[in-house]
Amino acid sequence: MTRHFKHLLITASIFSVFASGCAHRSENSTTKIMPKNSISTSANPDIQKLASLALNNSYGYDITRSLTTEIGPRLAGSVGEARARDWAVEKFKALGFTNIKNEAFPVRGWVRGVETAEILSPFPQSLVITALGGSVATPQTGIQASVAYFATYDDLINAPMGSLDGKIAYISGRMDKHIDGAGYGPANQKRQTGATEAAKRGALAVLIRSVGTDSHRFPHTGQMRYDDAVKKIPIAAMSAPDADQMDRIFALTQKSGKEVEISLRLLPRDIGELQSGNVMAEIVGTEKPEEIILIGAHLDSWDMATGAVDDGAGVGIVMGAAKVLMDSGLKPKRTIRVVLFGAEEVGLIGAFAYAKAHQDELGQHVLATESDFGAGRIYGIQAGKYAATQAWVAAIAPEFAYLGIKAKDGITSGGPDIIPLNMAGVPTMRLNQDGTDYFDLHHTPDDTFDKIDPKSMQQNVAAYATLIWLASEADTNFRD
Amino acid sequence: MTRHFKHLLITASIFSVFASGCAHRSENSTTKIMPKNSISTSANPDIQKLASLALNNSYGYDITRSLTTEIGPRLAGSVGEARARDWAVEKFKALGFTNIKNEAFPVRGWVRGVETAEILSPFPQSLVITALGGSVATPQTGIQASVAYFATYDDLINAPMGSLDGKIAYISGRMDKHIDGAGYGPANQKRQTGATEAAKRGALAVLIRSVGTDSHRFPHTGQMRYDDAVKKIPIAAMSAPDADQMDRIFALTQKSGKEVEISLRLLPRDIGELQSGNVMAEIVGTEKPEEIILIGAHLDSWDMATGAVDDGAGVGIVMGAAKVLMDSGLKPKRTIRVVLFGAEEVGLIGAFAYAKAHQDELGQHVLATESDFGAGRIYGIQAGKYAATQAWVAAIAPEFAYLGIKAKDGITSGGPDIIPLNMAGVPTMRLNQDGTDYFDLHHTPDDTFDKIDPKSMQQNVAAYATLIWLASEADTNFRD
Numbered sequence: 002m003t004r005h006f007k008h009l010l011i012t013a014s015i016f017s018v019f020a021s022g023c024a025h026r027s028e029n030s031t032t033k034i035m036p037k038n039s040i041s042t043s044a045n046p047d048i049q050k051l052a053s054l055a056l057n058n059s060y061g062y063d064i065t066r067s068l069t070t071e072i073g074p075r076l077a078g079s080v081g082e083a084r085a086r087d088w089a090v091e092k093f094k095a096l097g098f099t100n101i102k103n104e105a106f107p108v109r110g111w112v113r114g115v116e117t118a119e120i121l122s123p124f125p126q127s128l129v130i131t132a133l134g135g136s137v138a139t140p141q142t143g144i145q146a147s148v149a150y151f152a153t154y155d156d157l158i159n160a161p162m163g164s165l166d167g168k169i170a171y172i173s174g175r176m177d178k179h180i181d182g183a184g185y186g187p188a189n190q191k192r193q194t195g196a197t198e199a200a201k202r203g204a205l206a207v208l209i210r211s212v213g214t215d216s217h218r219f220p221h222t223g224q225m226r227y228d229d230a231v232k233k234i235p236i237a238a239m240s241a242p243d244a245d246q247m248d249r250i251f252a253l254t255q256k257s258g259k260e261v262e263i264s265l266r267l268l269p270r271d272i273g274e275l276q277s278g279n280v281m282a283e284i285v286g287t288e289k290p291e292e293i294i295l296i297g298a299h300l301d302s303w304d305m306a307t308g309a310v311d312d313g314a315g316v317g318i319v320m321g322a323a324k325v326l327m328d329s330g331l332k333p334k335r336t337i338r339v340v341l342f343g344a345e346e347v348g349l350i351g352a353f354a355y356a357k358a359h360q361d362e363l364g365q366h367v368l369a370t371e372s373d374f375g376a377g378r379i380y381g382i383q384a385g386k387y388a389a390t391q392a393w394v395a396a397i398a399p400e401f402a403y404l405g406i407k408a409k410d411g412i413t414s415g416g417p418d419i420i421p422l423n424m425a426g427v428p429t430m431r432l433n434q435d436g437t438d439y440f441d442l443h444h445t446p447d448d449t450f451d452k453i454d455p456k457s458m459q460q461n462v463a464a465y466a467t468l469i470w471l472a473s474e475a476d477t478n479f480r481d
Numbered sequence: 482m483t484r485h486f487k488h489l490l491i492t493a494s495i496f497s498v499f500a501s502g503c504a505h506r507s508e509n510s511t512t513k514i515m516p517k518n519s520i521s522t523s524a525n526p527d528i529q530k531l532a533s534l535a536l537n538n539s540y541g542y543d544i545t546r547s548l549t550t551e552i553g554p555r556l557a558g559s560v561g562e563a564r565a566r567d568w569a570v571e572k573f574k575a576l577g578f579t580n581i582k583n584e585a586f587p588v589r590g591w592v593r594g595v596e597t598a599e600i601l602s603p604f605p606q607s608l609v610i611t612a613l614g615g616s617v618a619t620p621q622t623g624i625q626a627s628v629a630y631f632a633t634y635d636d637l638i639n640a641p642m643g644s645l646d647g648k649i650a651y652i653s654g655r656m657d658k659h660i661d662g663a664g665y666g667p668a669n670q671k672r673q674t675g676a677t678e679a680a681k682r683g684a685l686a687v688l689i690r691s692v693g694t695d696s697h698r699f700p701h702t703g704q705m706r707y708d709d710a711v712k713k714i715p716i717a718a719m720s721a722p723d724a725d726q727m728d729r730i731f732a733l734t735q736k737s738g739k740e741v742e743i744s745l746r747l748l749p750r751d752i753g754e755l756q757s758g759n760v761m762a763e764i765v766g767t768e769k770p771e772e773i774i775l776i777g778a779h780l781d782s783w784d785m786a787t788g789a790v791d792d793g794a795g796v797g798i799v800m801g802a803a804k805v806l807m808d809s810g811l812k813p814k815r816t817i818r819v820v821l822f823g824a825e826e827v828g829l830i831g832a833f834a835y836a837k838a839h840q841d842e843l844g845q846h847v848l849a850t851e852s853d854f855g856a857g858r859i860y861g862i863q864a865g866k867y868a869a870t871q872a873w874v875a876a877i878a879p880e881f882a883y884l885g886i887k888a889k890d891g892i893t894s895g896g897p898d899i900i901p902l903n904m905a906g907v908p909t910m911r912l913n914q915d916g917t918d919y920f921d922l923h924h925t926p927d928d929t930f931d932k933i934d935p936k937s938m939q940q941n942v943a944a945y946a947t948l949i950w951l952a953s954e955a956d957t958n959f960r961d
Contacts, residue, residue, distance in 0.1 A: 070729045073606030081606070126553030126561070126787070129926060217697055218786070218926040242929035246787070249550045249930075306698070307606070307726070446609060447698040449722035450729075 043403040048467050050329045052403065055463035060324055062458040064092065065317030065376075069307040069450040076304040077344035078108040078275030085300050089280040089316075089341050096324045098282035098339070106354035108344045110275035111135055113304055114268030116237060118208065121145065121262040124250055130208065130237040131220035131305065132269045133192060134347060137233045143266030144169065144205050144235075150251045150261075154191040157198055166203035169263055170195070173248055178214045182374065182436045188212045189223075196236040197228045206265055207236040210244035212440070218242050219445035222303050224347050235267045277301070277343035279351045279358075284327055286473065288334035293362070294472045295338045295369040295427075296322065296465060297418050299345035306448035310439060314453055314461075315372035316341055321458075322465030329466075333473035335367060342418040345373070346444075349417060356421035366427040368472050368479050371416025372465065375442075376453040377435035379464045381409030385429030389481035394430055397471050404464050409433050428479035432464050523883040528947050530809045532883065535943035540804050542938040544572065545797030545856075549787040549930040556784040557824035558588040558755030565780050569760040569796075569821050576804045578762035578819070586834035588824045590755035591615055593784055594748030596717060598688065601625065601742040604730055610688065610717040611700035611785065612749045613672060614827055617713045623746030624649065624685050624715075630731045630741075634671040637678055646683035649743055650675075653728055658694045662854065662916045668692045669703075676716040677708045686745055687716040690724035692920070698722050699925035702783050704827050715747045757781070757823035759831045759838075764807055766953065768814035773842070774952045775818045775849040775907075776802065776945060777898050779825035786928035790919060794933055794941075795852035796821055801938075802945030809946075813953035815847060822898040825853070826924075829897060836901035846907040848952050848959050851896025852945065855922075856933040857915035859944045861889030865909030869961035874910055877951050884944050889913050908959035912944050 043049050054060070068088060075082040086103050093101045111134060118128040146169045151157040153174045172195055176188035191209045199207045211221035220238045227233045239247070247261075254261055280300065286292060298315030302308020323339050344350035356363065368390070382401055384394035398408035414420050415429025423429045442448045523529050534540070548568060555562040566583050573581045591614060598608040626649045631637040633654045652675055656668035671689045679687045691701035700718045707713045719727070727741075734741055760780065766772060778795030782788020803819050824830035836843065848870070862881055864874035878888035894900050895909025903909045922928045 066729065070726060070733070071604045073600075073604060084605075120553075124551045124553060125564075216931050217699075218929060219698065242927070242931050245931045246550060246929070249546065253550070445698075447722070449698060449726070451696050451722050451725045 041403045043400065045400060047331055047470060048400060050331065051325055051466040051470060052463050054325045054328055055322070055466050056459050059455055059459070061317035061321030061462040062453065062455045064320050065309065065313045065453060065458070066450055067092070068316055069309045069313045073307045074304050075300060075302040075308055077301045077347045077350065078110045078277050079304070082277060082301050082343060086278050086280050086343070089300060092320065093280070093282035096320065097327055098323070099285055100283040103278050103280050104354070104358055105276050105278040106343070106350065107274050108277040108347065108350050110272035112270050112272055114138070114270060115266055116268070117266045118237065118239070119264045120250070121264055123254065123259045123261070128243045129218050129220055129240045130243070131222050132267045133225040133236045133238060134222055135225050136196070136236045136267060136269055138268045138270065139206060139235050139266055141268065143264055145262065145264045146205055147260040148263050149204070154195065157195070160202050162201060163203050165199055168204055169206045169208060169265060170199040170204040171247060172207065172209045173244055174210055176212055176214050176440060178437055178440070180380070180435055180437050181433065182439060184214070185212070185440065192223050192238070193226055196225055196234050197231045200232045200234045204234060206234050208265070209236065209238050211238040211240055213241065213443060213445065215441035216241050217447065219447050221444040222305065223444045237265070237267055277351060279340060279342050279355050281338055281340040284323055284333060284337040286334050286336040287332045290336050291365050292335040292367045293338045293365055294335050294469055295340055295366055296469060297340040297342055297369070297371040297416065298373060299343070299351065299418055300341040301343050301346055303346055303444050305446040307450060309448050309450045309453055310375040310442050311444065311448055312345070312373045313450070314376035314458065317458060318372045318461045318465055321462040322469060325462060325466040326469055331470060333470065335473040337469050337473065345418055349420060352418035352421045356425055363422065363425050363427055366422060369415055369419050369422045369427050369429050370431050371419050372432070372461065373416050373418065374434045374436045375439040376457050376461070377437065377439065378457045378460050379404065379406050379432045379434050381433035382406055383409040383411060383413045383431045383433055385415055385423060386412050387428050387480055389477055390428045390430055390479045393475060393477045393479060400471060401464060401467060404460055406432070406464060426480070432468060434461070521883045523880065525880060527811055527950060528880060530811065531805055531946040531950060532943050534805045534808055535802070535946050536939050539935055539939070541797035541801030541942040542933065542935045544800050545789065545793045545933060545938070546930055547572070548796055549789050549793045553787045554784050555780060555782040555788055557781045557827045557830065558590040558757050559784070562757060562781050562823060566758050566760050566823070569780060572800065573760070573762035576800065577807055578803070579765055580763040583758050583760050584834070584838055585756050585758040586823070586831065587754050588757040588827065588830050590752035592750050592752055594618065594750060595746055596748070597746045598717065598719070599744045600730070601744055603734065603739045603741070608723045609698050609700055609720045610723070611702050612747045613705040613716045613718060614702055615705050616676070616716045616747060616749055618748045618750065619686060619715050619746055621748065623744055625742065625744045626685055627740040628743050629684070634675065637675070640682050642681060643683050645679055648684055649686045649688060649745060650679040650684040651727060652687065652689045653724055654690055656692055656694050656920060658917055658920070660860070660915055660917050661913065662919060664694070665692070665920065672703055672718070673706055676705055676714050677711045680712045680714045684714060686714050688745070689716065689718050691718040691720055693721065693923060693925065695921035696721050697927065699927050701924040702785065703924045717745070717747055757831060759820060759822050759835050761818055761820040764803055764813060764817040766814050766816040767812045770816050771845050772815040772847045773818045773845055774815050774949055775820055775846055776949060777820040777822055777849070777851040777896065778853060779823070779831065779898055780821040781823050781826055783826055783924050785926040787930060789928050789930045789933055790855040790922050791924065791928055792825070792853045793930070794856035794938065797938060798852040798941045798945055801942040802949060805942060805946040806950055811950060813950065815953040817949050817953065825898055829900060832898035832901045836905055843902065843905050843907055846902060849895050849899050849902045849907045849909050850911050851899050852912070852941065853896050853898065854914045854916045855919040856937050856941070857917065857919065858937045858940050859884065859886050859912045859914050861913035862886055863889040863891060863893045863911045863913055865895055865903060866892050867908050867960055869957055870908045870910055870959045873955060873957045873959060880951060881944060881947060884940055886912070886944060906960070912948065914941070
């Protein structure tokens with residue numbers, strides 16, 4: 002598939018992952034949906050076994066602690082990501098998994114460099130910024146220019162061609178907080194295509210208000226994309242407090258008629274082709290070993306933090322849930338495959354590599370899902386596009402009531418790394434986490450292990466363990 | 482006074498400011514003490530006038546916004562601090578104050594440079610750190626050394642001389658959250674004297690867990706002090722999540738017996754003598770103009786943020802309160818002097834300069850206080866050491882009930898910049914702010930204007946306006 006087509010597809014699909022189906026809820030109503038004490042007991046003795054192990058131990062939490070402490074940041078293609086793959090192989094071995102594989106694929110290397118921004122006038126002060134992933138650099142000495150202010154991405158789109166000649170474009174605009182991350186897609190437009198749209202209009206560089214929902218002095222990075230037909234200009238995100246400051250400064254200068262002058266220096270580098278990889282392992286099914294239930298997470302993280310909620314938590318949840326099933330003594334009929342994808346953050350590179358490497362067995366992937374939305378409690382269970390999957394999810398939803406989880410409307414792609422499988426016809430479903438606070442930390446230096454609640458991790462592990470057991474036992478053809 | 486004596490005194494006095502008198506309260510009980518809806522109406526028609534202005538306008542909030550937006554960071558001796566003095570003079574003029582003065586004094590200049598720390602082994606990853614104010618630099622190429630771990634400052638004190646030869650000392654230890662900041666004194670020992678105590682035992686450098694109460698990836702800076710008789714070694718603070726990570730890593734290596742190796746590079750510079758200054762202005766009293774009621778705040782901030790809660794809020798509160806009194810039409814009998822101190826953060830330099838420059842009129846300072854504990858609501862009113870001040874505060878406390886403020890036991894020095902005046906015999910008192918969350922932001926890059934609640938600012942301004950009016954009208958000799 003061409004890069005351009007893949008890009009459109011990814012953009013559209015990521016949007017659907019976060020935006021589909023769920024009504025927007027406030028933080029308060031979240032509390033009502035998922036009271037902390039909602040864990041009761043399942044009537045199913047198998048599930049009781051799984052729940053007892055998951056809810057009285059720290060399977061997932063311990064794994065996430067190990068990854069984030071012993072490895073730390075895991076940027077796609079980096080030494081840290083390579084160490085994480087070795088860690089994953091060793092961890093799978095230590096936990097007793099079989100068919101452990103480390104499947105390599107290439108990824109384009111990019112590293113952050115010097116990144117500074119200063120308001121030169123009228124109110125001199127420095128700004129906290131960071132380059133978006135994939136951004137080109139400014140000249141070594143930086144760019145000094147006046148700033149064109151856009152309150153929203155749409156305002157930039159409405160600006161005439163040529164109107165930004167010689168300027169730095171600043172795009173403001175807040176992201177809304179929702180339990181399902183519904184604010185992410187709209188807010189992310191400026192990150193994805195801000196550089197291209199500003200370059201078309203003549204800009205030298207772009208600054209954006211971070212795509213995030215916090216009010217701390219952390220910029221949020223994240224992959225941006227260029228259109229090969231348009232000049233590539235550097236782009237960086239500033240923290241929410243710095244963006245608030247810019248908004249206040251522009252409110253003053255729009256009265257006084259003064260220009261806002263900024264000095265911007267961004268020196269990230271493309272460092273050529275590097276190696277990434279997907280690490281996977283199995284519990285082999287007793288009756289239908291060729292039928293694969295895939296639960297995934299991604300092993301890579303952004304470079305500024307230890308990637309605890311994105312996606313160390315997911316790694317802990319899916320590895321921990323499979324280990325719970327193993328420890329329970331229950332023997333799944335189908336094979337449970339845990340896949341830890343590489344290079345998710347830079348464009349689902351590992352996900353596409355997996356789909357390609359395993360194209361001959363995709364017909365045997367009976368169900369696939371991913372945990373990649375932090376460490377919040379699960380409140381919903383949602384099916385992918387097939388009627389059989391939808392019927393099955395509706396039928397088994399009551400089995401999750403003991404965890405406070407209810408059936409959720411809408412169709413899911415299954416998670417970011419499941420998108421290529423979904424596209425290839427693999428049935429998907431998802432356990433929906435409370436992501437209300439996820440974008441407070443997402444892609445910032447603040448995404449660290451202390452942010453993870455061990456009780457929520459237990460609930461997640463119990464839910465995934467319940468899911469893979471039920472999926473293994475089901476007679477359903479999820480693809481019907 | 483010798484530097485050493487001053488240091489002891491400051492340390493002791495700062496401790497007393499935060500630690501004296503108040504029982505420790507949890508965050509929950511704070512809510513009970515100061516319900517958000519506790520503002521009712523005073524029975525005193527003069528106070529009604531003041532309250533009506535203060536609570537229905539944004540006197541303080543607007544001033545703090547202007548300072549933090551138009552000036553930004555204001556490190557002692559810096560261009561930013563000089564711009565803040567010009568701003569203060571212009572703001573006092575614009576607000577209609579008289580006897581505006583900008584009194585210069587010298588301050589030692591110090592600037593932050595490169596500051597990086599990396600764990601080299603066993604788990605390579607970078608740490609978020611910042612130099613403490615006044616720290617010397619490492620060699621240009623940094624220091625690579627193994628780390629000696631101390632769970633607490635007391636553990637360092639108990640380490641034998643020579644036991645840290647060739648090592649970097651790491652001092653962990655958390656700060657407790659209290660409404661009155663009572664955790665600050667104990668937690669701050671490692672910041673104040675950690676470098677000296679580690680150097681005595683042979684250490685090459687020191688890292689500390691930040692003195693703060695948050696769990697975000699911000700290091701907290703703050704002034705440290707050297708003992709001239711002991712070798713000066715560099716010292717930096719790491720963020721709470723990084724300190725948690727160190728604690729986890731040491732828990733693992735203490736089992737495995739491995740050393741933790743760190744590379745530390747800190748290149749701050751002493752840049753010689755610079756100029757700072759105190760800016761002040763008055764509302765001249767109608768009957769006893771020679772008698773001065775001093776309300777202060779400090780104009781300088783640390784360099785990494787715009788100093789909103791420390792102490793842009795205080796600047797807004799005291800300037801705003803005096804302006805409320807001016808706008809009310811009430812004419813104070815005594816002179817109200819608003820003093821914005823310079824170079825507070827680096828050792829109360831402006832406070833001592835003020836006491837020296839005004840030594841001949843200190844006898845005419847009838848009462849002095851400072852707002853320098855953030856932008857939280859005021860819950861208490863507390864007197865200094867004189868019996869007459871104590872009696873007066875007890876008598877007027879009911880006048881503050883309309884703001885949810887009650888008399889508070891214990892003796893106050895009046896605030897950090899009031900310490901030299903208190904030492905010189907000037908009567909002091911204090912309006913006690915809820916500082917439960919103050920040390921989440923204190924001395925971090927996150928101390929920005931968005932953290933300030935406009936309603937709390939209104940309550941603070943109303944309280945200070947009420948205070949200066951009552952103090953102006955009182956027949957009390959506060960010094961008795």
